[in-house]
Amino acid sequence: MKINTKYHGEKDIKEKEIVAFVKPIPGFPDEDKFIVLPLDEEGSFFALQSIQNEQLAFVISNPFLFCPNYDxxxxxxVADQLELASETDVIVFAILTVQEPFEETTANLQAPIIINQQKNLAKQVILNQSDYTTKHPLFPNKKSVVKG
Structure with missing residues (x-):
C-alpha cells in the first residue's frame, strides 16, 4: 500500500510493517496506526509516521543511545496489552522535541513508546513514579554557543 509521509514523500509499505497502538498516543485519539521509518543512515533517529495523517510524524530515538542508565x-x-512473551520482543523509543540548534533537542523519557516487535503492537507508557522528565537533554554536555 502507498502512503504519503511528512519526511519521506510517498512510500510503499507492507501491511506487516504497520504498528498498531493498543491505545492512541495521548492527544491523538484518532491515530492508532503508524510505521517506523529511518531518518538517518546510522539508525539513531526515526520517524513514527501515522499512516492515516501524512502530516503527523514524531521524531523518535532509542533512549538508551543517549541515556545508557535509563531504566x-x-x-x-501493559505487558499483557502488548502481548509480550519475552523481553527480547520489546523495542523502546522516546519522542524527541527537535530544537534549533539540534544540540538543544530533548527527549520525553517520562512517556516512552513501547513496541512489541513480534506482533507490532505499541503503547505510549506514562511513568508516574519516575525522576525522568519530558524534556531530557539529548546532549547534556553540549553548551549553546552564543554568537556576539
Whole structure:
C-alpha cells in the first residue's frame, strides 16, 4: 500500500510493517496506526509516521543511545496489552522535541513508546513514579554557543 509521509514523500509499505497502538498516543485519539521509518543512515533517529495523517510524524530515538542508565519497570497490565512473551520482543523509543540548534533537542523519557516487535503492537507508557522528565537533554554536555 502507498502512503504519503511528512519526511519521506510517498512510500510503499507492507501491511506487516504497520504498528498498531493498543491505545492512541495521548492527544491523538484518532491515530492508532503508524510505521517506523529511518531518518538517518546510522539508525539513531526515526520517524513514527501515522499512516492515516501524512502530516503527523514524531521524531523518535532509542533512549538508551543517549541515556545508557535509563531504566523502568513495565507494569504487568501493559505487558499483557502488548502481548509480550519475552523481553527480547520489546523495542523502546522516546519522542524527541527537535530544537534549533539540534544540540538543544530533548527527549520525553517520562512517556516512552513501547513496541512489541513480534506482533507490532505499541503503547505510549506514562511513568508516574519516575525522576525522568519530558524534556531530557539529548546532549547534556553540549553548551549553546552564543554568537556576539
Amino acid at each position: 523502568f519497570n513495565l507494569e504487568e497490565n
